[in-house]
Amino acid sequence: MTDAAVLSDADLPLDPFLTDEVGSTDDEPANGFAKLGLDERLLATLVEQGFATPTPIQTETIPLLLDGRDVLGLAQTGTGKTAAFALPLLSRLDASVRAPQALILTPTRELAIQVAEAVESFSAALPHVHVVQLYGGAPYGPQLSGLRRGAQIVVGTPGRVADHLEKGTLDLTDVGYFVLDEADEMLNMGFLEEVENIFGLLPADRQVALFSATMPAAIREVSRKHLNAPAEVSIKGKTTTAANTRQRYVVVPERQKADALARILQVEDFDAALVFVRTRQNTTDVTEALNRRGFASVAISGDLSQAQREKTIADLRSGKIDVLVATDVAARGLDVERISLVVNHDLPTDPESYVHRIGRTGRAGRSGEAISFVTRGQIRLMRAIENTTRQKAEEMSVPGTDEVNARRRARFAERITSALEGQDDGGDGIEVFRRVIDEYVAEHDVDPLALAAALAKMVQGGKPLLVEDLPAPPARGEKRPREDKPGRGQGKRPTSAPSWTVGSGTDTYRIEVGHNQRVKPGAIVGAIANEAGLDSAHIGHIDIRTDHTLVELPADVPGAVVKRLQRARVAGRPMGLRRASEAGGSSSGPRPDKRGPRRERPTR
Numbered sequence: 001m002t003d004a005a006v007l008s009d010a011d012l013p014l015d016p017f018l019t020d021e022v023g024s025t026d027d028e029p030a031n032g033f034a035k036l037g038l039d040e041r042l043l044a045t046l047v048e049q050g051f052a053t054p055t056p057i058q059t060e061t062i063p064l065l066l067d068g069r070d071v072l073g074l075a076q077t078g079t080g081k082t083a084a085f086a087l088p089l090l091s092r093l094d095a096s097v098r099a100p101q102a103l104i105l106t107p108t109r110e111l112a113i114q115v116a117e118a119v120e121s122f123s124a125a126l127p128h129v130h131v132v133q134l135y136g137g138a139p140y141g142p143q144l145s146g147l148r149r150g151a152q153i154v155v156g157t158p159g160r161v162a163d164h165l166e167k168g169t170l171d172l173t174d175v176g177y178f179v180l181d182e183a184d185e186m187l188n189m190g191f192l193e194e195v196e197n198i199f200g201l202l203p204a205d206r207q208v209a210l211f212s213a214t215m216p217a218a219i220r221e222v223s224r225k226h227l228n229a230p231a232e233v234s235i236k237g238k239t240t241t242a243a244n245t246r247q248r249y250v251v252v253p254e255r256q257k258a259d260a261l262a263r264i265l266q267v268e269d270f271d272a273a274l275v276f277v278r279t280r281q282n283t284t285d286v287t288e289a290l291n292r293r294g295f296a297s298v299a300i301s302g303d304l305s306q307a308q309r310e311k312t313i314a315d316l317r318s319g320k321i322d323v324l325v326a327t328d329v330a331a332r333g334l335d336v337e338r339i340s341l342v343v344n345h346d347l348p349t350d351p352e353s354y355v356h357r358i359g360r361t362g363r364a365g366r367s368g369e370a371i372s373f374v375t376r377g378q379i380r381l382m383r384a385i386e387n388t389t390r391q392k393a394e395e396m397s398v399p400g401t402d403e404v405n406a407r408r409r410a411r412f413a414e415r416i417t418s419a420l421e422g423q424d425d426g427g428d429g430i431e432v433f434r435r436v437i438d439e440y441v442a443e444h445d446v447d448p449l450a451l452a453a454a455l456a457k458m459v460q461g462g463k464p465l466l467v468e469d470l471p472a473p474p475a476r477g478e479k480r481p482r483e484d485k486p487g488r489g490q491g492k493r494p495t496s497a498p499s500w501t502v503g504s505g506t507d508t509y510r511i512e513v514g515h516n517q518r519v520k521p522g523a524i525v526g527a528i529a530n531e532a533g534l535d536s537a538h539i540g541h542i543d544i545r546t547d548h549t550l551v552e553l554p555a556d557v558p559g560a561v562v563k564r565l566q567r568a569r570v571a572g573r574p575m576g577l578r579r580a581s582e583a584g585g586s587s588s589g590p591r592p593d594k595r596g597p598r599r600e601r602p603t604r
Helices: 040-049 056-066 081-092 109-122 140-148 158-167 183-188 192-201 217-226 254-267 280-292 306-318 351-358 376-389 401-420 430-444 448-460 521-532 559-567
Strands: 071-075 102-105 131-134 153-156 177-180 207-212 231-235 245-251 272-276 297-300 323-326 339-344 368-374 394-396 506-511 542-544 549-554
Touching: 040 081, 040 109, 056 071, 056 081, 056 207, 056 231, 071 081, 081 109, 081 177, 081 207, 102 109, 102 158, 102 192, 109 131, 109 153, 131 140, 131 158, 140 158, 153 158, 158 192, 177 192, 183 192, 183 207, 183 217, 192 217, 207 217, 245 376, 254 280, 254 339, 254 368, 254 401, 280 297, 280 323, 297 306, 339 351, 351 368, 351 376, 368 376, 430 448, 521 542, 521 549, 521 559
Parallel strands: 071 207, 071 231, 102 153, 102 177, 131 153, 177 207, 245 368, 245 394, 272 323, 272 339, 297 323, 339 368
Antiparallel strands: 506 549, 542 549
């Protein structure tokens, strides 16, 4: 388990299950928690783990849950909410009952693992308490064994929990304590139907604790339907960034991001880099672009099995890979000390996500670097992030050709120096090659300098050592020409981009084509990007269903652009775009048609 004792709110996005360290062992170390009414054995464990003072959400939530109240909690990751629901659960658990008494749902398997390990840590002094983890990408055998042993606490993702319920291997009859952790993320990932079904299988007198970072209408509706007069607890998470992380941004057109990223990675000094993108497809595209440019990079997304994910993270820790490309969801729970550079290839749309992302570097007192790519339409969003985090980001330029080439020559020279000093990895010693070269020079009467240059070219393997100039970006305020992108071809190209600035909020829109029309995500992206004049980075989650599609777009799309998108054709018919909230009940909630994979949904 991650050592919670050394974590603080600045260590986002890992959820510090308990966040306050003991200040002095002379005072009564568990005094703060003792006032909350927890089981004495838990207090002893907290003392051993080095915690004395509960966080605000723990102070407010624990007494409510111990009293049997339902709780609706508005809390960010990093506020200590795991302990807020886990400690009351353990205080009220009956270890003599060998059946599930508590069910904790999390949106991702990474968070499920974290929460389960935290619960196990807290229960160290409680005999015969068992926790089982149920999440996708892992074999069923150990999960079934844990359930058969009579685990009292089940921690899992909605998909795999639903699978066990369908197979009859999980019985909720004795579950009196139900926790939904990061409920908004769960619903964003399309798990509403599973959550509703689970509520329907729980006993009527169960206690519910629902925690969410945001409180959209869908969460309010779940609360209204399934919680009994809940007490509402709202804790504002930190939106400030670590002072030891230098933050910069570069204004770069969408079409130049791949080259700009490669240049930055060649010039910056870093041990390992974490590159954030918006969608699962972006992880593949960016990774392929980096690998073509000679970087040891790997993508991580919800498509990976747990074994593949663990191997990828192990390779990052060991130095086998230097660059990891990830989405926000896939990177949740990632904690690798080597990461000294975070790049926001796609700028997040809210400051909290920005704080979470750059919290992966500059940890435990070390310095870190964070660089964000900002298109011209996102400059106001970058200013809003700066205002919220109360820390100014420094504008930088894409490294110039001369700077990049100087660095590439220097690194090539370092390889030569390393070989001369005998620091290369194994193989024949340098004297063997010296004799070969002496013989070659004597036999062919060649200039040693020319021979060295030929050998250097051979070592380079046909790849260019130096880079060429990038196209110059337009000056600030100058209109740039429209970009041709793969997949754009639906409908007529507008003569100019619409005169509106994309804001920071998003909304869900409905278009009247789906699987029945054999529509593909690329066609939808192309049609919307063409007609609305949007960069593809502004087009988010696409959920293709049987006869319609839900797509995440900026919330402030002007009416004139909406009308244009209503008429635009995709898959041979008008899109009829409108906000999902205006389209009736069928546009939100039901599970997407199974013929279309959900974006960013973890494997069951």
